[in-house]
Amino acid sequence: MSLVNDEAVVLRLSDFSETSQVATLLSRRHGKLRLLAKGARRSTKERFVPGLDLLEWGDVLYRPARGDGQLGTLAEWKQRELFLGLRDSLAAAQFAQYAAEITTMLVAEDDPHATLFEALLTLLGGLAGEDAAGGQRDGGSLERRQRPASSADTPSTLMFARRLVGYQQTLISEIGLMPQLDACVACGRERAAGRAAYFSPKSGGVICRSCAAERGDRLRLMKAPALDLLLRTAESDGLVDSAELAPVDLGDAVKLALVCFEFLDECMRRAAERETQLSAACARLIRREAPGSP
Amino acid sequence: MSTQYTGPLQRLIDELRKLPGIGARSAERIAFHILKTPRDSALALAEAIRATKENLRACARCFNLAERELCDICSDPRRDAGVVVVVEQPKDLINLESTGLVGGVYHVLLGRIAPLDGVGPADLTIEPLLKRVAAGGIREIVLATNPTLEGDSTALHLAQRLEPTGVRLTRLARGLAPGSQIEYANRSMLEEAFRGRQSV
Numbered sequence: 120m121s122l123v124n125d126e127a128v129v130l131r132l133s134d135f136s137e138t139s140q141v142a143t144l145l146s147r148r149h150g151k152l153r154l155l156a157k158g159a160r161r162s163t164k165e166r167f168v169p170g171l172d173l174l175e176w177g178d179v180l181y182r183p184a185r186g187d188g189q190l191g192t193l194a195e196w197k198q199r200e201l202f203l204g205l206r207d208s209l210a211a212a213q214f215a216q217y218a219a220e221i222t223t224m225l226v227a228e229d230d231p232h233a234t235l236f237e238a239l240l241t242l243l244g245g246l247a248g249e250d251a252a253g254g255q256r257d258g259g260s261l262e263r264r265q266r267p268a269s270s271a272d273t274p275s276t277l278m279f280a281r282r283l284v285g286y287q288q289t290l291i292s293e294i295g296l297m298p299q300l301d302a303c304v305a306c307g308r309e310r311a312a313g314r315a316a317y318f319s320p321k322s323g324g325v326i327c328r329s330c331a332a333e334r335g336d337r338l339r340l341m342k343a344p345a346l347d348l349l350l351r352t353a354e355s356d357g358l359v360d361s362a363e364l365a366p367v368d369l370g371d372a373v374k375l376a377l378v379c380f381e382f383l384d385e386c387m388r389r390a391a392e393r394e395t396q397l398s399a400a401c402a403r404l405i406r407r408e409a410p411g412s413p
Numbered sequence: 414m415s416t417q418y419t420g421p422l423q424r425l426i427d428e429l430r431k432l433p434g435i436g437a438r439s440a441e442r443i444a445f446h447i448l449k450t451p452r453d454s455a456l457a458l459a460e461a462i463r464a465t466k467e468n469l470r471a472c473a474r475c476f477n478l479a480e481r482e483l484c485d486i487c488s489d490p491r492r493d494a495g496v497v498v499v500v501e502q503p504k505d506l507i508n509l510e511s512t513g514l515v516g517g518v519y520h521v522l523l524g525r526i527a528p529l530d531g532v533g534p535a536d537l538t539i540e541p542l543l544k545r546v547a548a549g550g551i552r553e554i555v556l557a558t559n560p561t562l563e564g565d566s567t568a569l570h571l572a573q574r575l576e577p578t579g580v581r582l583t584r585l586a587r588g589l590a591p592g593s594q595i596e597y598a599n600r601s602m603l604e605e606a607f608r609g610r611q612s613v
Binding site: 170198201208216 | 433434528529530531561562563565566569570573599600601604605
């Protein structure tokens with residue numbers, strides 16, 4: 120089978136043998152790939168191998184798998200960007216790994232999502248404190264750097280959380296599981312902006328009060344700011360200007376980000392029918408941004 | 414269908430096949446080599462395996478491999494106990510020791526924070542490290558975790574936990590490896606090398 124080239128981000132690495140690894144990648148044109156990277160963990164006298172790293176972006180040349188459930192083979196990897204800024208903030212690293220986890224969990228193999236790939240690069244660039252196209256970074260990665268904040272008095276973790284929510288939303292839309300938030304899933308009646316609504320995870324959307332009474336679904340009350348924010352983000356492909364979304368009060372901003380994160384996280388876990396490793400840690404990091412939290 | 418050898422030989426092949434990097438053919442070759450080897454040499458191998466499993470333990474102070482309560486490095490009075498080099502695995506310690514440059518002592522984390530694999534700070538030997546620092550006498554901690562996303566995140570986590578102690582925290586330098594060529598170096602290696610450039 121002939122070699123295929125693409126660009127990709129490393130989502131997951133697991134050891135296959137003493138010297139080889141299985142790399143799960145999200146590629147721009149071929150979707151999720153699982154490739155055997157032979158010798159990826161071994162440097163020889165003739166060849167120094169820096170190895171693949173998580174969330175690295177690069178150009179990949181690979182031999183596709185011969186059949187379902189088989190591994191393809193990584194023939195060549197050329198790094199484009201390591202997103203070094205992710206290593207300067209625990210929140211950035213955790214959020215980025217969470218993004219990798221949900222992407223691995225929900226995207227099927229060989230199902231291309233160019234928009235999602237672009238959104239992942241944007242997220243990683245944003246978390247690393249640079250633009251996704253590899254913009255200029257400030258120097259000194261060995262010393263911890265002061266991350267440039269997008270908004271003068273907004274903590275960086277909160278800014279990161281908003282970016283993460285945008286990515287969650289792009290992912291869930293791309294795989295066709297975005298819940299219906301603008302109208303009742305049962306009767307179709309439109310939800311007025313600024314109104315709270317019940318959300319039914321089982322039915323996959325908001326449900327009006329009268330329909331809610333007739334159904335036995337487990338319901339979750341979603342307040343208006345979170346619903347409005349999720350709708351606005353959905354309408355703009357997850358790329359809403361973060362300043363527009365920031366309530367004046369920091370505590371409210373944290374609550375809003377947390378509600379949106381947990382809501383989308385629950386939708387994804389429900390879709391995948393499995394738990395994630397990093398949801399709780401990410402929620403904890405967001406919660407910690409609230410004024411007065413330890 | 415694979416050939417079945419007589420009882421003990423097949424058992425030996427099956428056990429050898431469980432070792433990393435050993436396939437069916439290699440296992441067979443090693444097993445026949447052991448079969449042909451004089452009895453004393455073969456039993457010395459068996460004894461070495463037994464002794465490794467039964468006599469080795471984690472050093473009570475640094476979690477390196479040790480035969481006694483403390484490892485050879487921790488019990489060496491010539492070592493500078495004021496400088497602690499923190500590594501992920503005992504294999505990293507051995508490699509650093511081979512440079513002959515580390516005059517201090519070590520602390521082995523026994524892993525790195527890898528949330529995607531379900532490994533958190535509580536699974537590592539971070540608390541014993543904090544206790545070592547709290548006991549006093551440490552001037553510098555060298556964070557020598559791997560320069561991967563997980564290794565760097567582990568170093569960042571340690572730096573945050575250790576910052577209040579006031580101990581000097583350092584990280585291994587990085588960039589181009591001697592013997593490598595700029596033409597083939599990746600972007601991040603060059604970035605790190607350029608940032609860490611030194612006066613000549």
